[in-house]
Amino acid sequence: MELIFRVNGRSERLELQGHETLLDVLRNDLCLTGTKDGCREGECGACTVLVNGRAVDSCIYAAMAAYDADIETVEGLAKNAGLNSLQNAFAESGGVQCGFCTPGFLMMLTALLDKYPHPDRDLVRDALSGNICRCTGYAQIEEAVARHVEQRSGE
Amino acid sequence: MSVLGESLVRTDAAGKLTGEARYTVDYDARDLLHGALLRSPVPAGRIKAIDTAAAESLPGVRCVVTARDVPDTLAGWVLRETPLFAGKQVRFEGEPLAGVAADTPEQAKAAIAAIKLDIAETEAVGDMKAALTENAPLVHPEWKSYQPTSGEDYPRYGNIASELVADNDDVDVAFQNADLIVEDEFTSNRQYQAYIEPKSAVGIYRDGRYTIHTGHQYPFNIRDRVAQYLAVRPSQVRVIGHSIGGGFGAKLDTGLEPYAAIMSKLAGGRPVKLVNNRTEDMLTCPSRENATMKIRSALDKQGNLLGRELICHMDNGAYSGEMAFMPSVIFHLAGSVYKVGNIRVIARLVYTNTAPTGAMRGVCGVYFSAFQERHMDHIADELGVDRREYRLNNLVKSGDSLLNGQVLDDADLLRKGFEKMEEAAPWKQQDKNKKNWHGIGIAAGTWITNSMPGSVQLKLNEDGSITVVTAATDNGSGAVSMGITQIVAEHFGLTADDIVVTMPDTDVAGYDGGSQGSRTTHIVGRAAGIAADELKGMIFDVAAGMLEAGKDDLEMVDGQVGVVGDPTSRMPLGDIATAATWSRGPLSASGSYTTEPVPFNPGCASGMLFPYFPTPTYHVHFAEVEVNPVTGNVRVVRYIVVQEVGRVINPAGVRGQIQGAVVQGIGHALYESLRIRGARYLERSLEAYRLPLAVDMPEVEIITMEHPHSLGPFGAKGVGEPAIILAPAVIACAVSDALGKPFNRIPVSPEEVLEAIVEKEKQG
Numbered sequence: 001m002e003l004i005f006r007v008n009g010r011s012e013r014l015e016l017q018g019h020e021t022l023l024d025v026l027r028n029d030l031c032l033t034g035t036k037d038g039c040r041e042g043e044c045g046a047c048t049v050l051v052n053g054r055a056v057d058s059c060i061y062a063a064m065a066a067y068d069a070d071i072e073t074v075e076g077l078a079k080n081a082g083l084n085s086l087q088n089a090f091a092e093s094g095g096v097q098c099g100f101c102t103p104g105f106l107m108m109l110t111a112l113l114d115k116y117p118h119p120d121r122d123l124v125r126d127a128l129s130g131n132i133c134r135c136t137g138y139a140q141i142e143e144a145v146a147r148h149v150e151q152r153s154g155e
Numbered sequence: 156m157s158v159l160g161e162s163l164v165r166t167d168a169a170g171k172l173t174g175e176a177r178y179t180v181d182y183d184a185r186d187l188l189h190g191a192l193l194r195s196p197v198p199a200g201r202i203k204a205i206d207t208a209a210a211e212s213l214p215g216v217r218c219v220v221t222a223r224d225v226p227d228t229l230a231g232w233v234l235r236e237t238p239l240f241a242g243k244q245v246r247f248e249g250e251p252l253a254g255v256a257a258d259t260p261e262q263a264k265a266a267i268a269a270i271k272l273d274i275a276e277t278e279a280v281g282d283m284k285a286a287l288t289e290n291a292p293l294v295h296p297e298w299k300s301y302q303p304t305s306g307e308d309y310p311r312y313g314n315i316a317s318e319l320v321a322d323n324d325d326v327d328v329a330f331q332n333a334d335l336i337v338e339d340e341f342t343s344n345r346q347y348q349a350y351i352e353p354k355s356a357v358g359i360y361r362d363g364r365y366t367i368h369t370g371h372q373y374p375f376n377i378r379d380r381v382a383q384y385l386a387v388r389p390s391q392v393r394v395i396g397h398s399i400g401g402g403f404g405a406k407l408d409t410g411l412e413p414y415a416a417i418m419s420k421l422a423g424g425r426p427v428k429l430v431n432n433r434t435e436d437m438l439t440c441p442s443r444e445n446a447t448m449k450i451r452s453a454l455d456k457q458g459n460l461l462g463r464e465l466i467c468h469m470d471n472g473a474y475s476g477e478m479a480f481m482p483s484v485i486f487h488l489a490g491s492v493y494k495v496g497n498i499r500v501i502a503r504l505v506y507t508n509t510a511p512t513g514a515m516r517g518v519c520g521v522y523f524s525a526f527q528e529r530h531m532d533h534i535a536d537e538l539g540v541d542r543r544e545y546r547l548n549n550l551v552k553s554g555d556s557l558l559n560g561q562v563l564d565d566a567d568l569l570r571k572g573f574e575k576m577e578e579a580a581p582w583k584q585q586d587k588n589k590k591n592w593h594g595i596g597i598a599a600g601t602w603i604t605n606s607m608p609g610s611v612q613l614k615l616n617e618d619g620s621i622t623v624v625t626a627a628t629d630n631g632s633g634a635v636s637m638g639i640t641q642i643v644a645e646h647f648g649l650t651a652d653d654i655v656v657t658m659p660d661t662d663v664a665g666y667d668g669g670s671q672g673s674r675t676t677h678i679v680g681r682a683a684g685i686a687a688d689e690l691k692g693m694i695f696d697v698a699a700g701m702l703e704a705g706k707d708d709l710e711m712v713d714g715q716v717g718v719v720g721d722p723t724s725r726m727p728l729g730d731i732a733t734a735a736t737w738s739r740g741p742l743s744a745s746g747s748y749t750t751e752p753v754p755f756n757p758g759c760a761s762g763m764l765f766p767y768f769p770t771p772t773y774h775v776h777f778a779e780v781e782v783n784p785v786t787g788n789v790r791v792v793r794y795i796v797v798q799e800v801g802r803v804i805n806p807a808g809v810r811g812q813i814q815g816a817v818v819q820g821i822g823h824a825l826y827e828s829l830r831i832r833g834a835r836y837l838e839r840s841l842e843a844y845r846l847p848l849a850v851d852m853p854e855v856e857i858i859t860m861e862h863p864h865s866l867g868p869f870g871a872k873g874v875g876e877p878a879i880i881l882a883p884a885v886i887a888c889a890v891s892d893a894l895g896k897p898f899n900r901i902p903v904s905p906e907e908v909l910e911a912i913v914e915k916e917k918q919g
Binding site: 031032033034035036037038039040041043044046073074075077078082083087090091092093094096097098099100101102103106124125126128129131132133134135136137138139140141142 | 162164165167168169170171172173174175176177178180181183348349350351352353398399400401402403432433630631632633807808810811814815816817818819840841842846847848849850852854855
């Protein structure tokens with residue numbers, strides 16, 4: 001089966017068997033290993049990517065379901081100028097420790113902030129209910145969001 | 156400009172934020188093979204046959220391996236008792252029986268499914284009670300034949316894998332003379348480390364040597380264990396580190412590494428990658444052990460403690476790993492916070508036919524503190540005195556000794572911790588103002604900074620930067636990407652951008668004791684300081700000639716060397732390095748460090764494998780909880796940590812360690828639990844094993860006490876673990892306070908909470 005879609009703005013055309021998950025296609029066929037495989041059951045959120053702007057667990061998302069879709073992964077966040085504002089806020093707030101969950105958090109928050117540019121703390125926490133971070137205890141991730149929102153408001 | 160105490164961004168942040176960082180699971184190569192393991196479906200059994208013929212002939216299969224194909228030897232951190240593959244006897248569900256390497260993961264899985272297994276299931280020793288029953292089957296009938304990995308043998312017999320006994324006849328006298336005896340029995344379940352990157356490894360056999368790629372907390376331990384399993388010299392194994400997707404103690408001993416290594420050899424040297432699926436990972440992870448403890452305290456009329464008896468049983472699972480040390484840790488903890496007078500400690504590690512347990516952050520301190528603090532509350536309640544006051548009256552002081560005779564020089568920091576806590580949350584006021592269904596708890600603890608050796612080589616580069624060669628690992632804590640980086644930068648007046656730290660490589664770097672026991676910043680930071688002093692001497696030697704000045708008249712400021720008091724004389728490090736390289740040769744220096752042995756009394760107990768408690772730190776926690784009377788759920792309303800840290804190197808890093816540790820502790824206090832039924836785990840996926848989410852967690856209020864340690868790097872001590880050890884303690888105490896009922900099991904489950912509420916209502 002042929003999968004035609006766009007990943008981080010680039011058109012891709014792949015020949016698939018049909019049963020592959022979006023996660024496997026991103027990691028194995030496109031070598032976009034920034035998206036992580038933590039549990040393969042849609043629990044940990046490390047594999048979160050955006051499909052047409054909506055955050056999904058790519059480990060339980062059929063790749064063929066992304067036909068003609070726009071996919072965004074962590075590799076698409078940083079532009080030529082370097083880290084984007086949310087990534088910078090994570091770095092400065094200490095929102096990264098082991099880093100394995102980080103791509104999933106970034107993508108989930110990218111989806112949230114696109115819809116709600118000024119989320120309050122409860123909304124942020126709710127949005128992160130599908131993402132597990134075992135290192136930080138979440139406080140500095142929440143602070144990163146607040147820092148990002150504040151800096152963007154100042155622009 | 157000083158970088159100490161600055162929240163510099165960790166050096167690996169950008170890579171982790173863009174997806175560039177490479178973890179072991181991301182390793183790839185054109186000739187990469189994918190491995191899979193056949194794991195025992197039963198907790199105990201006799202292997203009658205493993206028929207691999209069908210598997211071997213399947214497409215894409217490059218090797219099939221069983222116990223027949225590997226050296227006939229046993230391996231182990233403390234005791235040589237563990238086979239690579241079970242050959243005759245299966246001792247836990249999930250134990251490896253065979254391995255396959257194939258061109259694709261699907262082919263490897265298909266081959267595993269094609270292996271014909273004939274096991275006669277036998278009676279499993281399902282829990283510690285069963286193990287300690289008279290005439291219980293032995294998990295290791297051949298236990299007598301096992302040899303310690305190094306040194307003398309230690310107390311172990313039958314289903315007891317390690318035993319510490321500190322007896323004291325005066326304890327019986329104390330109980331005879333007691334006016335009041337307070338007795339408690341506690342239990343605590345297993346906790347899964349639940350790092351988000353499942354265990355994984357890549358093995359490559361080439362030129363007669365094994366190379367292992369793994370994101371691991373302790374590369375040199377992997378080197379040594381793989382060498383044991385494969386019966387080669389340790390130097391024939393090279394371990395290369397990668398970014399670690401979390402470890403929390405579970406990635407200290409070998410997981411998949413020796414399997415990947417042997418399969419590569421059998422597959423003609425092609426790299427073999429193994430990755431656990433989440434269920435395999437949970438079934439075989441060396442989780443925090445479940446434990447039981449009976450504490451009895453003898454008191455006089457005034458409430459003075461005359462004597463105590465403490466019997467602790469810890470579930471070892473089927474193989475010991477590093478667990479044989481743990482009974483000693485219980486012994487040290489027993490005298491580390493409160494005065495205990497005459498005490499008898501019996502701590503036993505018990506074999507069962509369950510997954511081997513292991514180290515998790517704060518090892519046995521987490522449940523020990525919960526048990527001890529609940530017992531303190533119980534005594535205070537019996538005496539009718541305030542819980543905080545009772546603790547203050549019984550705190551150890553500077554100059555007091557642990558039960559091994561080790562003198563605690565700074566134990567007054569415990570009292571200071573209580574004072575700091577009082578400023579943040581006045582106890583009586585908190586108690587008086589608490590709402591219905593709310594409860595509060597306070598607890599104190601002492602923790603170690605692990606003493607194991609570390610080393611650093613510093614190379615001055617011709618561009619003025621410094622490369623730090625070390626096998627120290629950053630498991631995510633920031634110990635290397637913040638701690639070591641900032642410590643080295645500070646010594647030379649450089650910025651973090653001028654420091655490059657290599658990834659661990661056992662062929663290149665000197666020995667390192669791994670990221671465990673809160674040791675890396677303290678030990679490796681100290682080693683870096685020693686290397687820095689030597690390198691600075693070399694730099695001054697060269698610069699003295701270039702500046703035509705006396706060596707003693709030179710100073711290093713902002714990465715430049717100049718004559719003291721003469722700002723015009725500054726010379727960049729790069730110029731000095733270049734001059735040195737082409738005149739006397741490139742400049743580099745090494746430093747090694749391990750904590751000096753602490754004086755102790757070796758006769759104080761038998762089975763003391765871990766003889767003392769190096770570089771202690773001191774801690775006080777407070778929590779307020781709210782119990783939901785309808786669901787039985789407990790919400791943490793407020794959480795405060797007072798933590799003694801020596802010296803803060805990076806505040807954001809310290810905060811991250813404390814917040815993260817507390818949240819793991821709250822998780823264990825309220826729901827994280829691997830339950831065992833019939834020697835099998837009930838929780839076998841992340842769906843079943845509940846982990847803390849952002850919505851669950853309070854923002855921890857953190858108060859750090861700086862008390863620079865004379866031998867620490869700029870005074871720093873261990874930070875990573877202590878904040879977890881008191882979380883279940885304060886939560887259990889606070890829930891008990893809220894409901895006026897003792898909660899003596901970790902985790903405190905909603906079912907138990909509801910039961911207590913119903914019982915309370917019945918009593919009106």
